[in-house]
Each structure stands twice: as C-alpha cells, then as structure tokens.
Amino acid sequence: MPHLPDVVLWSIPAFVLLTVLEMISVRLHPDEDAAGYGAKDAVTSMGMGLGSLVVDPLWKIPVVAIYAAVYELTPLRVPLLWWTVPLMLLAQDFCYYWQHRGHHVVRILWASHVVHHSSRKFNLSTALRQPWTGFTSWPFYLPMILLGVHPAAVAFCSSVNLVYQFWIHTERIDRLPRPFEYVLNTPSHHRVHHASQGGYLDRNFGGILILWDRLFGSWAGETERPVYGLTKNIETYNPLRVATHEYAAIARDLRAAHGWRERAGRVFRGPGWQPAPRVTTAVPAAAPAPEATA
Template sequence: MPHLPDVVLWSIPAFVLLTVIEMVGHRLHPDEEAAGYEAKDAATSIGMGLGSLGFDALWKIPVVAVYTAVHELTPLRVPVLWWTIPLMLLAQDFCYYWQHRGHHVNRILWACHVVHHSSRKFNLSTALRQPWTSLTSWPFYLPLIALGTHPAALAFCYSVNLVYQFWIHTERIDRLPRPFEYVLNTPSHHRVHHASQGGYLDRNFGGILIVWDRMFGSWVGETERPVYGLTKNIETYNPLRVATHEYAAIARDLKAAHDWRERTGRVFRGPGWQPAPTTDTRGPGTRGPGNAAPEAAA
C-alpha cells in the first residue's frame, strides 16, 4: 500500500503556532465571559499531550499486533486509492462516534476519557489534554479491519480525525454558516460537549461530522453559555493525578462496595451510577451507597 503520512506529527508546529496566537489574542483582547487561559492549566494540558505521545506509542504495540492478525485472517481488502480514502474517513468517523459515546456511558472507559474533560478552560491547549490510557479505544475499530481496511490506513484516518478536532476547541469562533453547522462538528457543537450543565451532558459526540449525533439523538445546540469541566471537578494540575484520578476513584468505590452487583455497576455502568437503596433485613432503614457519585461525563 502507498505510504501515508503521520498527520499528527506533521501538525504539531501548527498546533503550537495557533495556540500561541490564541493565547496572545486573549491577552490583547480579553473576553470577560470567555474561559481564556490560565498558565498552570495550559501547562498541564500541554504536558498531558506530550505524555500521550509516548504512552500511545507503547499501547500501539499490542493493538497493531491484533489488527495485523485480523487483517491477515480476513479475505477482504480495501485498496488505498483516491476514492477509497474519503470512504474510509467516513467509516472511521462513524466508528469514532460510537467509541466516543461509549467512553461517556461506561465508567471504566470514562476513566480514560475524563482526562480530556478535566480542564475548566476551553481553548486550543485543551485539545492537547489527551489520556495516557488510550488502550480502551481499539475494539471500536476492529470491524473496519475485519472488513479489509489496512491498519496503516486506519491509523491515517484516525490521525486526520484527531487533527480536525484541534480547531474546534475555541471560544474565539462563534457559529459557522448554517450548512456547515448542520453537517460538521464545529466549535459551537464542541463547546456543548465540554460543558458540565445537565442539559449539555453526554451530547455531541461527533469527530468530524455532527450528522451522527443528529441521526442517533445525541445532538444539542448551544443556547446558554457553557460551564466547562466536570460535574465534580478535580483540584490538581499534577499530570499523573489528572491521568489516573478516576481509576483511583473506581478503586475506592470497589473497596467500599457491599456486593458483586455493586462492584460490577461501579466499573461498567455509567460514571454517575449509584446502586438502588436496599432494605436492611437486620433492622429498620435502608443502606445507601458507600461513596459519593464520581464525576459525571461532561
């Protein structure tokens, strides 16, 4: 197959330049209502992004092994041609929608993705706040490999999707003309996705296209100004704690759980799941959950 470039690595200079331009713009023309920049927060986001490059390289080893084995076993082949690349991008974006949605509704997956939502700022540096445990994403793309997509072609499509989403992490762009807002994921749609208000939670999961959200009932338009972050924010700029805080919360909840049903729910149900109170047969009253609810998906 033809050589496909690493779009993320090639885009890093543009990421840096655009982030600096936006940062200077906020300093020269501040918006009192905008989240803006805060030095420690931006440094944490950049640190998380740099760390993710190293960890992603590590996680790719077993993932590439699995993808390669499946690709060798399937008799199907999708050639890498000028007209098949847009189709592969479309298929990858569809799978990304379900990957993203799954990482909001399953707590063990959310423990990975929560990193990206942990900033109370919303700017281009927030796009760089990436998880260090991205091993949870690969099963969502296995059907594409089984249908004949080459692992390198999938990696190219995934990187294009990731690079596209960089520019939508900004408050400096209001709304695009209606046809673009209807089809594409835009800053307005993504501001909703990063908001912590109840009506905005778990909405607008699209990567490049927003049409998936319109089709599957998860789209919400931007009305009230978003409040960014988590429903229960973390008070740390330590990259290691940012990367692992939800896993630690799951471990605490498992330790305090009363039975296997609750333990299973704490891991595989939604991030805000709580067991239903049960009557204590040893005396009057009910038994509530041991721990407070974890951060709900923002």
C-alpha cells in the first residue's frame, strides 16, 4: 500500500486562512439576519478542533488494531489504482451517510456528534467544532475493510470527506447552480442540517454527495432561514463541558430511570425519546367511621 497523505493535517493552514477571510468578510459586509461570528463561540470551536487532534490518536489505536485484524482475515483485496480511488471515495461517502444518520437517531452516538451541533452560529469555525469521542464511528466502515479496502485507504477517504465538508459551513455562499445542488452537499443543504426547526431536524446527512439523502428520504431543501443550535441549547463555552454534556445527561437519566427497559431506551433510542407515562392505580381511601351519637 503506497503512502497516503494526511489530508486533514495538510489542510489546516487553509482552514485557518479561510476562516480569517470569512471573519473579515462578515465584519466588512455584515448580514443582519445571519448568525455571524461570536468571539467566545469561535474560540470554543477552534479549541474543540485542536483538542480533537490531540485526543483522536488515542482512540484510533484500538480502531486501527481492529481494522488491521479484519483486513488480514478477509481474502479480498482492492488495489490502490487510479480508477479504484473514486470507487473507494464513493463507498466511504455511502458509509458516512449511514454513520452520520445513526449518530442522529441513537442517543449514545448522538452524545458524541452533538458537539458539532452545539454552536448557535454557523460559519467556517463551526466546522472545526469536532467531538473528542469519535470512537463511535468505526463500526460503520467495517464493510469496506471486509471488502478488501486497506485501512489506510479508508482513513484517507475519511479525511477527504472531512476536508470537503469544511467549506459548506458558511452563510456567505447562497445556492449553487441546480446541477451541483442536486448532486453535491452544499452550504444550503448543510445549513438545513444544522438548523433546529422541526421541519429541518434530522435532514441532509450526506458528506460529499446529497444523493444519498434524496435516495433514502432524508433530504430537505432550504426554505425558511435556519435557526442554528440544539432544540435545548447548552449555556457554556467550556470545551470539556461541550465535549461531555450529553454523556452527563445520559448518566443523570440512567440514575433516575425505572427499570432496565427505560435504561435501554435512554441509551439506544433517539435523543428526544421519553418513556411512556407510568400508570398508577389509586387505592380509594377508606370511608370514615360514622360518629357515635349520644
């Protein structure tokens, strides 16, 4: 397997430059209705991104070990050729769609991904707001390993997907020409994904392609202006609390849960799941004894 570049690492200077240029653009030509920038919010997003660069290698060690073991067990091999790389990127984007969708509908997975949605701003710095518990994503890419794609190639494709998604975190680009909007994930599609309105929730999960959403019924077009953030926003800029707040909420719900069925629901059902109200049968109070009469 030839050496593949670390696309994310090489892209960091471009991330910084483009973010600074967007900040200047917002300052010189503000849009009163746009989310814009907030100093504390942007610093938190950048801090989350830097933190993920430190934490990611730790949880990637066991993941690489699992991938390597599975790769050795499968007899299939996909060579790294000019025509196989686009097919690998397509397969990775398909797996990413289901990984992303799963992280919105299973609460324990959402606890990791919620970090990326926790900002009430939407700009290029928001793209850097990455979780510190990304170890929840690896099972979704096992099919590629089983089909004979080298783990290094899977990592390369994932990096390309992540880098692509940087530029779609902006309000400075409106809509692209219709053919691009139909096929690709664009700023318009991704603004919908980050919105907290009911009609926009859990829509547009695609990474590079929006075709998966159109195919599997999760696409929504941008009509009204999005309101960014969570349905229940967090009031903190502390990176550690941003990274762990949903795990803490799950722990609180587990302590208060009545029975193992509810505990399982609190972990594996959707983020907004609530158990059915408990029905209690009230026992009527005994009638008072009649007073004695003289």
